[in-house]
Amino acid sequence: MQWTLVTALTTVFIAMYIAEIVTKKTKARVPSLLVVSVIFLAGYWSGLFPRDILDTAMVNSMRQVMLLFVLINIGTMFDIQQIKSEWKTVIVILAAVAGIVVIVTPIGSAVFGKDMALAAVPPLTGGGMATIIMSDQAAAMGLPEIAMLATLIFVFQGFFGFPLTSFFLRKEGRVMIEQFRKNKSSVKTSAASGAAVSKAAAAEKKTINSMVPEKYKTPTYYLTKLGILAVIVYIINLFTGQFFSQTILEIAIGVIGVMCGFLEKEPLKKAQSMGILQLCLTASFMRNFADSTPQQLFGLIVPIFGFLVMASIAIAVASILVGKVMKFSVSMSMAIGLNCFLGFPFNYIICDEAVNAVGETEEEREYLNGILMPKMIISGIVAVSMVSTLVAGMFVGMM
16 A cells, blocks of 8 residues: 555554543553554554654654644643642652652663663653653664653553552542541531632733733634744744753743743643644654564563662652651552652543542542542642653753
């Protein structure tokens, strides 16, 4: 068959959709990225997919612009008020990330080598963006196996994170429900106020955004603003000789854009572009498998699971120790720390399942949801969407 842009892109879309169906059927117990990886590896190794399918589909070409827009979009997700209301949660998840960096980097370097450890640590702290940054750097250095390692660590995180997080959330939920049933009047739902605080804080001084009538806020409006900020990033890099980390600079521009009222939060969602961007970015992971062999993959099994075990231990040590200072139980501390392996929507799905499994009445479920859900969502945002990308920005310069 002659592979064209249309046939290649449609094949990519079909593979992604099959993965989404499997993930939904298994209630996220089988990560979509794992299914996509299996499909592409089978396609490459069997010769069913050409090795340049992602180039033919133009996915790799679109990727750099998408990456720039997504990183600026991540910067807009910083909600200072909401983070303040869950500051104890933020401290615990930051401790978990620090634990991974401090424990896994030296031990991983000693056991598996410096390059492997540097490429593995940012994905272990959470997030696809960190994985993309590290796999890109490894590929650019002519280290395809290490690029594949970073991707596969991200793929297999869920097998550690999903069952462990579910276990600790259910355990914490049972303790909370016992206390709730003993004395309903004295148990207060101290969480879930973050969103209300954010809305109050956002209501409203005049900004560039608020002065634009709603009818003019089209998808093109948001994409144009992102383009302007992307140009600013380019100009800064031009005049500073790329003194700043590209990743950190793009996130910082997103933060500043919201703070000065130029940009709204999550403009890509408002531009109705997040779906296609995420789809193409996820598909672009598969380019690291294009030149791989079964021997290379099987040779990475020990490092992959070695790093995941080390990271799990690091999360446990750091989260429990700091959680104790923050007056969190071991179960709550672990559930927060394990967000390094999750991120939205998986943390939301697992938390929702735990709440429904433990709570017997609507009142009990509302109580559990009001306390557990904000902690999980904030942890995921801090670790996966923000800090892991910053860690990757620092580590990429060390390779």
